[in-house]
Amino acid sequence: MQNLISLGARKFGIVSVPALGCCPSQRIYQANGECLEELNNQARAFFSTMELLLGNLRLEFKDIKYSLGNMVDMTLNVIDNALAFNFKFVKTACCGSGTLNAQGSCSPISDLCSNRNEYLFWDSFHPTQTASKLAAFTLYGGEPRFVSPINFSQLPDA
Secondary structure: OHHHHHOOOOEEEEEOOOOHHHOHHHHOOOOOOOOOHHHHHHHHHHHHHHHHHHHHHHHHOOOOEEEEEOHHHHHHHHHHOHHHHOOOEEEEEOEEEOHHHOOEOOOOOOEEOOOHHHEEEOOOOOEOHHHHHHHHHHHHHOOOOOEEEOOOOOOOOO
């Protein structure tokens, strides 16, 4: 970022990693199909480190502005409130094979769900288009627990 700042960049929209332990690719390692908390804790630690680094950068370069999206909390909020977001399936991938559709890559011969809008995950790692749109709306207009110190819509005028 310091290189970008030296080139004149002053505004940044940054997105952290999501709750990696809740991806179908990781849930298959839990007998009960639940999230792998060790990975989620690492994702939380990464977010905290980013938050600290950006705060320090702002002290050094007073004129920079940024929005930091907390994808860990955003992902967990959707998982915990799946029906409120119209998701019926948050553990299973829409496209893949094997347990949770996460043991084989999405390919033309994979199992494919009938309604991808009901799924949080497209394949064993990636969100569906519906989930990605929800993330974009949250980053753009979300509350401070999901994007701070300002959301992406506030960034141009900051």
